[in-house]
Amino acid sequence: MINNEQLAGLNKAIADDDTLTLERLVTEIQPADLAEFVRHQTTKAALKLLTYLPLEERADVFGYLKGVTQCELAEKMTETGLSQLFVYMNSDERADLFNELSEEKRQNILRLLAKEEREDIRRLASYEEGTTGSIMSSDYVTVITKTNIAQALEVVRHTAPNAETIYQIYILNAEQQLTGALSLRQLILAKPEAMVDQVMTTELVSINVAEPQEEASRLISRYDLLALPVVDDNRRLIGIVTYDDAMDVAEAEATEDMHKGASIGPSDEGFGQATIRNLYSRRVNWLVLLVFANILSGAGIAFYEEMIETYVVLVFFLPLLVASGGNAGSQASTLMIRGLATGDIDIKDWGKLLARELMVASCLGLTMALAIMGIGFWRGGIEIAQVVTYSMFIIVIIGSLIGLTLPFLLVKVGWDPATASGPLVTSIADIIGVLIYFSIATAILTF
Amino acid sequence: MINNEQLAGLNKAIADDDTLTLERLVTEIQPADLAEFVRHQTTKAALKLLTYLPLEERADVFGYLKGVTQCELAEKMTETGLSQLFVYMNSDERADLFNELSEEKRQNILRLLAKEEREDIRRLASYEEGTTGSIMSSDYVTVITKTNIAQALEVVRHTAPNAETIYQIYILNAEQQLTGALSLRQLILAKPEAMVDQVMTTELVSINVAEPQEEASRLISRYDLLALPVVDDNRRLIGIVTYDDAMDVAEAEATEDMHKGASIGPSDEGFGQATIRNLYSRRVNWLVLLVFANILSGAGIAFYEEMIETYVVLVFFLPLLVASGGNAGSQASTLMIRGLATGDIDIKDWGKLLARELMVASCLGLTMALAIMGIGFWRGGIEIAQVVTYSMFIIVIIGSLIGLTLPFLLVKVGWDPATASGPLVTSIADIIGVLIYFSIATAILTF
Numbered sequence: 001m002i003n004n005e006q007l008a009g010l011n012k013a014i015a016d017d018d019t020l021t022l023e024r025l026v027t028e029i030q031p032a033d034l035a036e037f038v039r040h041q042t043t044k045a046a047l048k049l050l051t052y053l054p055l056e057e058r059a060d061v062f063g064y065l066k067g068v069t070q071c072e073l074a075e076k077m078t079e080t081g082l083s084q085l086f087v088y089m090n091s092d093e094r095a096d097l098f099n100e101l102s103e104e105k106r107q108n109i110l111r112l113l114a115k116e117e118r119e120d121i122r123r124l125a126s127y128e129e130g131t132t133g134s135i136m137s138s139d140y141v142t143v144i145t146k147t148n149i150a151q152a153l154e155v156v157r158h159t160a161p162n163a164e165t166i167y168q169i170y171i172l173n174a175e176q177q178l179t180g181a182l183s184l185r186q187l188i189l190a191k192p193e194a195m196v197d198q199v200m201t202t203e204l205v206s207i208n209v210a211e212p213q214e215e216a217s218r219l220i221s222r223y224d225l226l227a228l229p230v231v232d233d234n235r236r237l238i239g240i241v242t243y244d245d246a247m248d249v250a251e252a253e254a255t256e257d258m259h260k261g262a263s264i265g266p267s268d269e270g271f272g273q274a275t276i277r278n279l280y281s282r283r284v285n286w287l288v289l290l291v292f293a294n295i296l297s298g299a300g301i302a303f304y305e306e307m308i309e310t311y312v313v314l315v316f317f318l319p320l321l322v323a324s325g326g327n328a329g330s331q332a333s334t335l336m337i338r339g340l341a342t343g344d345i346d347i348k349d350w351g352k353l354l355a356r357e358l359m360v361a362s363c364l365g366l367t368m369a370l371a372i373m374g375i376g377f378w379r380g381g382i383e384i385a386q387v388v389t390y391s392m393f394i395i396v397i398i399g400s401l402i403g404l405t406l407p408f409l410l411v412k413v414g415w416d417p418a419t420a421s422g423p424l425v426t427s428i429a430d431i432i433g434v435l436i437y438f439s440i441a442t443a444i445l446t447f
Numbered sequence: 448m449i450n451n452e453q454l455a456g457l458n459k460a461i462a463d464d465d466t467l468t469l470e471r472l473v474t475e476i477q478p479a480d481l482a483e484f485v486r487h488q489t490t491k492a493a494l495k496l497l498t499y500l501p502l503e504e505r506a507d508v509f510g511y512l513k514g515v516t517q518c519e520l521a522e523k524m525t526e527t528g529l530s531q532l533f534v535y536m537n538s539d540e541r542a543d544l545f546n547e548l549s550e551e552k553r554q555n556i557l558r559l560l561a562k563e564e565r566e567d568i569r570r571l572a573s574y575e576e577g578t579t580g581s582i583m584s585s586d587y588v589t590v591i592t593k594t595n596i597a598q599a600l601e602v603v604r605h606t607a608p609n610a611e612t613i614y615q616i617y618i619l620n621a622e623q624q625l626t627g628a629l630s631l632r633q634l635i636l637a638k639p640e641a642m643v644d645q646v647m648t649t650e651l652v653s654i655n656v657a658e659p660q661e662e663a664s665r666l667i668s669r670y671d672l673l674a675l676p677v678v679d680d681n682r683r684l685i686g687i688v689t690y691d692d693a694m695d696v697a698e699a700e701a702t703e704d705m706h707k708g709a710s711i712g713p714s715d716e717g718f719g720q721a722t723i724r725n726l727y728s729r730r731v732n733w734l735v736l737l738v739f740a741n742i743l744s745g746a747g748i749a750f751y752e753e754m755i756e757t758y759v760v761l762v763f764f765l766p767l768l769v770a771s772g773g774n775a776g777s778q779a780s781t782l783m784i785r786g787l788a789t790g791d792i793d794i795k796d797w798g799k800l801l802a803r804e805l806m807v808a809s810c811l812g813l814t815m816a817l818a819i820m821g822i823g824f825w826r827g828g829i830e831i832a833q834v835v836t837y838s839m840f841i842i843v844i845i846g847s848l849i850g851l852t853l854p855f856l857l858v859k860v861g862w863d864p865a866t867a868s869g870p871l872v873t874s875i876a877d878i879i880g881v882l883i884y885f886s887i888a889t890a891i892l893t894f
Binding site: 027028029030032153156157166167184185188189203205220221222223224226243244246247248250251254255257258259261262263264270271272276279280283284286287288290291294295297298299301302305308309312313315316317318319320322323324326327328330331333334335336337338339342344345346349353356359360363364367368371372375396422423426427430434 | 474475476477479600603604613614631632635636650652667668669670671673690691693694695697698701702704705706708709710711717718719723726727730731733734735737738741742744745746748749752755756759760762763764765766767769770771773774775777778780781782783784785786789791792793796800803806807810811814815818819822843869870873874877881
């Protein structure tokens with residue numbers, strides 16, 4: 001992190017146009033920290049600071065900025081300046097930025113770039129967002145099968161400065177198909193005269209370019225990979241996904257799932273920078289939908305109006321009974337959703353999980369029924385105690401089973417199970433809770 | 448993933464004791480996939496399969512198993528077999544396993560190991576769980592400052608097979624203090640006769656061994672590191688944390704936060720393998736606590752018993768009004784909690800966030816008040832419409848502000864903000880919602 005002294009120094013140097021101090025300071029500070037600093041500056045100050053950085057470091061710092069900030073700055077840069085930055089940026093990041101620029105800016109930038117880079121940008125920018133193609137990089141080292149170790153090492157030395165990672169070298173056959181890989185570790189340990197295909201690993205994990213980016217992230221995490229090769233339908237190598245991008249995807253996915261779990265829509269903007277409009281539109285839809293779901297609970301209660309008038313004490317227990325069903329249901333749905341997301345459980349284990357949940361929920365329901373029994377007796381006598389005890393037991397079980405079942409059903413119809421959010425499960429459990437409670441009350445109190 | 452043919456082959460070969468087929472199959476399958484297969488076997492079959500693997504691969508597959516499974520298998524292995532495995536396991540993983548073994552097993556294993564390994568295990572196993580020390584590894588390469596590039600490369604070649612990562616080489620001074628680092632990339636690009644301290648990077652990100660493991664994971668993600676050096680209070684290098692462990696920590700943290708968000712206690716066991724007892728004990732405490740919180744809502748309603756008897760229609764709107772406050776509150780608390788966890792927002796921005804939330808919540812409250820106005824009129828006439836419209840507007844705003852404030856207060860008193868779970872926020876919002884609703888009803892209906 002930037003310390004206070006560095007922070008004061010940076011601010012003063014920018015205000016004073018003190019180039020020398022700036023140049024010294026920026027070498028002391030990590031690119032990620034400089035990016036954090038840049039993010040909090042006005043566009044003008046940010047651009048000024050960036051121009052003091054040597055191109056390679058400028059591209060590095062720029063790469064750590066969020067998409068929105070990158071775009072704002074890029075639109076204000078000179079076209080020559082931006083095209084220079086494009087040359088030094090990581091291939092995956094520049095393709096993302098390219099997609100965000102205005103049409104005019106895009107055309108002008110492409111015109112200023114060399115043919116090879118132009119084609120690379122066009123190609124990487126063409127993959128649909130959310131696919132592995134959209135996060136892959138074209139910076140990697142390849143050699144063909146008929147190469148020896150010494151030659152391969154030369155290729156690595158030669159390409160190193162432009163490769164996002166040189167720690168995996170991919171071996172292609174004459175059709176550009178991926179046939180093996182060598183880690184840099186294997187390379188420096190092998191005899192220089194050995195052929196690469198004698199030393200290479202052939203049991204490779206790879207991914208098709210059209211697969212979702214979460215799958216790429218999951219594979220990297222599962223197999224502890226530094227980089228995952230991306231192939232097309234003919235097994236030709238067309239890119240790699242690196243572990244740091246996989247970490248970002250995993251973080252973004254977890255955030256999205258947590259937000260869905262609280263009925264909040266997805267967004268590229270972080271919470272810190274989000275506008276009022278963005279937050280409003282992500283939250284309002286579900287809130288309004290849930291109001292209409294909860295009208296059903298109200299209608300359920302209204303249906304038992306007469307009974308409530310006779311036994312007003314029933315209303316005392318209403319919130320805690322329906323809330324308990326909702327809470328138990330949220331727990332079950334959250335366990336299920338996260339288990340599916342991390343690959344800890346498989347959707348086909350659902351029968352087994354349901355049987356176990358029935359046991360767990362019975363124990364929970366029993367505990368809570370006992371906890372509430374005394375209060376029922378105290379507030380309303382023996383009959384009310386019976387009503388609330390039985391209701392609690394059944395409501396907790398039903399709530400839990402709904403929580404476990406809803407994500408399963410969503411998967412079955414091809415939706416994201418994370419949509420079975422806490423508030424949705426709670427609303428459904430509320431309605432059912434109301435019906436169970438008053439049915440039991442009717443049965444016990446009116447006979 | 449293992450394909451069906453391989454799966455059938457493995458099962459048959461184990462049943463038939465067909466060593467040759469087994470040996471062929473295990474070379475085709477990724478260690479992580481073999482581990483997955485092992486996990487679903489009986490202890491006996493798992494041990495049989497493991498013994499067919501060469502030691503190095505056996506340790507690799509074993510390392511991919513979960514702690515609970517590792518422990519079960521280790522307790523059944525011969526002590527010689529287990530001590531051999533210990534020699535080949537990653538230093539961080541074997542220290543974790545060591546901590547889980549029975550006292551007798553531990554002593555016997557230590558006796559069978561060489562002094563160096565014994566001390567390494569004792570040292571790594573001594574760090575408190577949850578600290579950086581508890582996840583660090585002692586497998587890394589160091590050279591002293593007075594070394595040239597050619598010598599450093601020799602050290603790398605020599606230590607490579609035992610180092611979890613050789614892609615970062617750490618440079619120590621005479622006091623074993625961390626003074627710089629060289630990536631393998633820098634090493635192979637530099638002139639062989641240059642001295643390491645001429646080429647090395649000195650602006651290093653490092654972490655103190657006592658810091659929480661989440662901080663290590665956060666640093667690795669923030670600075671896109673392959674490995675993070677761990678130092679003691681005297682800046683002596685004592686370990687490294689690798690990116691793959693950081694990914695595991697980040698995933699486990701996200702899971703824990705999601706579970707907390709649904710009032711579920713933490714656990715080392717995954718959901719898929721968890722026992723009924725484990726799930727019951729993680730869920731029951733909060734459920735029962737929340738029952739007592741909801742009794743307050745019930746008491747609030749009971750306090751207005753007379754009014755309810757006079758205007759039974761008020762009960763119809765009760766669930767949707769209190770649920771809306773709770774839902775808006777869950778949204779705000781989830782945004783806040785996740786923003787804090789990912790470092791997207793800082794606790795000191797809270798004033799600014801609160802002001803923005805007030806705007807967002809006002810818009811949400813207004814929308815929902817308008818959505819409910821007509822229904823209020825339809826069910827109860829003009830006065831009831833007024834009551835529910837005003838109530839909705841205020842309840843949504845108050846609920847949102849509670850959701851944003853609760854995580855903030857928890858951080859201030861030094862608790863985990865993720866404890867401000869959906870169900871907790873909902874319960875608090877419910878109580879306040881009941882009071883707001885009936886206060887407004889009293890004001891409008893009884894004057």
